[in-house]
Amino acid sequence: MTPITIYDIAKEANVSVSTVSRVLNDTAPVRASTREKVMAIIEKHQFQPNALARSLIKKETGTIAIILPDITNPFFPEVFWGAENEARDKGYTFFLCNTGGDHSRESEYLTILREKRVDGIIFLGGRINLQHCPEEMAQELIEAGKHLPIVLVNGNIAKSGLHRIYTDEAAGAVLATQHLLDLGHREIAFVGGLKEMATTMVKVKAIQKKLKEHGLEIPKERLMLGDFSIDSGKEQMARLLEQQNPPTAVICVNDYTAIGAIKATIEHGLSIPGDISIVGYDDTPLASAVIPELTTVSQNTYQLGKLAVDLLHDLIGGGKTKKQTALQPELIVRQSTGPARR
Amino acid sequence: MTPITIYDIAKEANVSVSTVSRVLNDTAPVRASTREKVMAIIEKHQFQPNALARSLIKKETGTIAIILPDITNPFFPEVFWGAENEARDKGYTFFLCNTGGDHSRESEYLTILREKRVDGIIFLGGRINLQHCPEEMAQELIEAGKHLPIVLVNGNIAKSGLHRIYTDEAAGAVLATQHLLDLGHREIAFVGGLKEMATTMVKVKAIQKKLKEHGLEIPKERLMLGDFSIDSGKEQMARLLEQQNPPTAVICVNDYTAIGAIKATIEHGLSIPGDISIVGYDDTPLASAVIPELTTVSQNTYQLGKLAVDLLHDLIGGGKTKKQTALQPELIVRQSTGPARR
DNA sequence: GATGTTGATGAAATCCGTTTCATCGGTGTC
DNA sequence: GACACCGATGAAACGGATTTCATCAACATC
Numbered sequence: 001m002t003p004i005t006i007y008d009i010a011k012e013a014n015v016s017v018s019t020v021s022r023v024l025n026d027t028a029p030v031r032a033s034t035r036e037k038v039m040a041i042i043e044k045h046q047f048q049p050n051a052l053a054r055s056l057i058k059k060e061t062g063t064i065a066i067i068l069p070d071i072t073n074p075f076f077p078e079v080f081w082g083a084e085n086e087a088r089d090k091g092y093t094f095f096l097c098n099t100g101g102d103h104s105r106e107s108e109y110l111t112i113l114r115e116k117r118v119d120g121i122i123f124l125g126g127r128i129n130l131q132h133c134p135e136e137m138a139q140e141l142i143e144a145g146k147h148l149p150i151v152l153v154n155g156n157i158a159k160s161g162l163h164r165i166y167t168d169e170a171a172g173a174v175l176a177t178q179h180l181l182d183l184g185h186r187e188i189a190f191v192g193g194l195k196e197m198a199t200t201m202v203k204v205k206a207i208q209k210k211l212k213e214h215g216l217e218i219p220k221e222r223l224m225l226g227d228f229s230i231d232s233g234k235e236q237m238a239r240l241l242e243q244q245n246p247p248t249a250v251i252c253v254n255d256y257t258a259i260g261a262i263k264a265t266i267e268h269g270l271s272i273p274g275d276i277s278i279v280g281y282d283d284t285p286l287a288s289a290v291i292p293e294l295t296t297v298s299q300n301t302y303q304l305g306k307l308a309v310d311l312l313h314d315l316i317g318g319g320k321t322k323k324q325t326a327l328q329p330e331l332i333v334r335q336s337t338g339p340a341r342r
Numbered sequence: 343m344t345p346i347t348i349y350d351i352a353k354e355a356n357v358s359v360s361t362v363s364r365v366l367n368d369t370a371p372v373r374a375s376t377r378e379k380v381m382a383i384i385e386k387h388q389f390q391p392n393a394l395a396r397s398l399i400k401k402e403t404g405t406i407a408i409i410l411p412d413i414t415n416p417f418f419p420e421v422f423w424g425a426e427n428e429a430r431d432k433g434y435t436f437f438l439c440n441t442g443g444d445h446s447r448e449s450e451y452l453t454i455l456r457e458k459r460v461d462g463i464i465f466l467g468g469r470i471n472l473q474h475c476p477e478e479m480a481q482e483l484i485e486a487g488k489h490l491p492i493v494l495v496n497g498n499i500a501k502s503g504l505h506r507i508y509t510d511e512a513a514g515a516v517l518a519t520q521h522l523l524d525l526g527h528r529e530i531a532f533v534g535g536l537k538e539m540a541t542t543m544v545k546v547k548a549i550q551k552k553l554k555e556h557g558l559e560i561p562k563e564r565l566m567l568g569d570f571s572i573d574s575g576k577e578q579m580a581r582l583l584e585q586q587n588p589p590t591a592v593i594c595v596n597d598y599t600a601i602g603a604i605k606a607t608i609e610h611g612l613s614i615p616g617d618i619s620i621v622g623y624d625d626t627p628l629a630s631a632v633i634p635e636l637t638t639v640s641q642n643t644y645q646l647g648k649l650a651v652d653l654l655h656d657l658i659g660g661g662k663t664k665k666q667t668a669l670q671p672e673l674i675v676r677q678s679t680g681p682a683r684r
Numbered sequence: 685g686a687t688g689t690t691g692a693t694g695a696a697a698t699c700c701g702t703t704t705c706a707t708c709g710g711t712g713t714c
Numbered sequence: 715g716a717c718a719c720c721g722a723t724g725a726a727a728c729g730g731a732t733t734t735c736a737t738c739a740a741c742a743t744c
Binding site (some may be wrong): 038049051061063083084086109117263290 | 390419625631
């Protein structure tokens with residue numbers, strides 16, 4: 001019943017464990033006849049070396065982890081997909097740690113992962129995307145970073161020296177804004193997102209700055225913050241449409257809220273983009289699935305995950321790498337935006 | 343640099359490693375003063391016990407894994423969410439193994455996970471959902487099942503004796519069929535899904551059986567198989583609409599294909615449900631996000647994941663549990679279905 | 685006062701691999 | 715023929731925890 005070990009193999013083959021180990025890892029020459037004899041017995045017993053014992057002495061586990069807020073939000077599976085594909089090619093297995101946006105759960109996982117001696121951690125969103133990350137939380141990451149490679153994705157810890165990779169969200173917001181301006185929109189609103197998250201406020205600020213160049217702005221009553229869900233987008237949009245003077249275009253913090261916004265708009269009997277233009281963010285699979293198809297900003301999500309693993313792998317290998325990598329976003333124009341009505 | 347060990351702690355505290363271990367695990371009485379002295383030093387050094395060493399001797403890793411086909415399909419994150427939440431409560435960390443539907447990758451992961459000595463595996467979809475699982479693939483799972491607990495979710499390996507939990511897809515298909523019949527539909531089609539997967543054919547068969555009771559059937563030309571993607575649903579639906587005598591209602595293999603079907607229908611200038619009724623399957627978040635909102639069959643996805651972990655946990659604990667558990671589906675009627683046009 | 689029990693602790697074995705070091709026979713070189 | 719070197723192999727240390735067993739003091743019991 002108990003799994004068989006390298007010793008069992010050695011005994012049955014009348015060789016030492018060292019020799020079995022050499023056969024297994026091809027780490028030193030073994031006489032062909034010996035090798036075959038050992039291999040036959042390994043095969044026969046379906047022997048599977050204990051990775052724990054191996055990792056214990058080699059000080060590497062072939063395991064990495066990703067900590068992220070919400071796997072049910074389609075942005076994250078896409079990142080994970082890119083990351084996992086790349087990781088498998090490089091010989092890693094992936095822990096997926098879903099925190100639900102709960103920072104204490106991030107801490108728990110950080111501890112567990114270090115105890116499990118993962119080779120590296122990808123930290124995606126969560127506390128590193130906070131507008132103001134509490135000192136204590138930041139410190140925890142910095143401390144962890146001293147003991148194992150960490151890559152921050154879409155976020156930052158100031159002066160931490162931690163490596164990071166992110167999509168330039170300000171640039172993306174500018175693309176969206178410029179697109180709407182080009183279409184003649186002047187009355188623009190923003191929908192969705194927690195105000196304490198950078199992913200929300202970076203976009204808002206970039207939009208405001210761009211608008212200001214044209215003597216425009218998003219007034220307070222058109223800055224509708226909530227969270228990142230479909231329902232929130234729908235609710236914020238509904239409130240916007242009930243105002244005296246609704247905007248002609250809306251930029252949403254992500255695709256989920258944009259879809260909510262579309263629903264609210266249609267339920268109000270308005271047409272898209274005839275009456276109102278809507279722009280999403282992330283270019284998740286949903287964007288092209290809804291009707292009308294969503295104009296949105298692509299972050300090249302798959303690539304983001306892939307590059308994060310590449311970077312982590314380099315760090316694990318001890319190589320020197322750029323501290324920061326920014327991915328440039330791209331505007332995907334579909335059906336949800338059109339000329340401003342007069 | 344090298345992480346500090348229990349020996350370092352012991353030496354600095356002037357006690358034996360056994361005592362430190364006792365403090366750590368509370369496995370035997372330790373004098374209060376000793377405990378405090380040790381704890382202080384542990385705290386001071388931020389000592390984190392090596393889980394590899396611990397697992398090696400305790401023969402349990404506190405790690406489980408899930409092998410699934412495609413994390414970017416919204417059905418799977420939902421299952422994972424339920425599973426992960428439950429697992430964390432029970433003290434497990436989760437490996438997520440995404441196979442892309444590639445059976446050889448399933449095999450690779452099976453090997454790796456066994457070497458890493460995971461406490462158990464949840465196998466979701468993939469080869470176990472095949473209409474005819476090749477003997478060799480089945481054998482591999484059966485063999486693995488002899489060495490560690492395995493729970494099959496939404497699938498089966500005949501006569502394997504492996505525990506499983508699944509949603510009664512035949513029942514769900516019958517619900518959808520009955521719903522359409524009640525609305526007066528007689529011309530019904532089926533869209534999407536790989537024909538070699540059980541999740542496709544179980545539904546088809548259940549629908550055919552139900553229709554037969556009413557002297558009806560889905561003729562060959564209305565059985566449109568493809569894969570599980572939005573694009574495939576769109577393509578199959580388009581082909582259906584080009585036929586001489588299009589159906590008045592369509593049941594889709596999942597929500598993704600249903601969304602594709604909706605798109606094709608609208609692009610054809612038809613209205614939903616005025617001209618055509620469409621039913622999805624899975625009740626993913628998308629179902630209520632699209633317009634019109636999708637009538638679909640809920641599998642209680644979160645629960646599926648949660649129960650899978652509960653079952654796995656029981657197996658790991660060596661308890662006796664039911665070999666099979668079936669979850670009953672539920673029809674969620676929204677806007678995409680209505681009375682048949684005359 | 686002898687014996688038994690409990691509390692507190694340490695020494696050493698154990699888990700299962702990898703790796704260093706040593707040994708030994710055989711071959712090539714001067 | 716002496717020496718160096720290489721191929722093939724084994725013995726033993728090591729990694730970092732847990733756990734069994736032994737020891738010893740203090741205290742309770744009769």
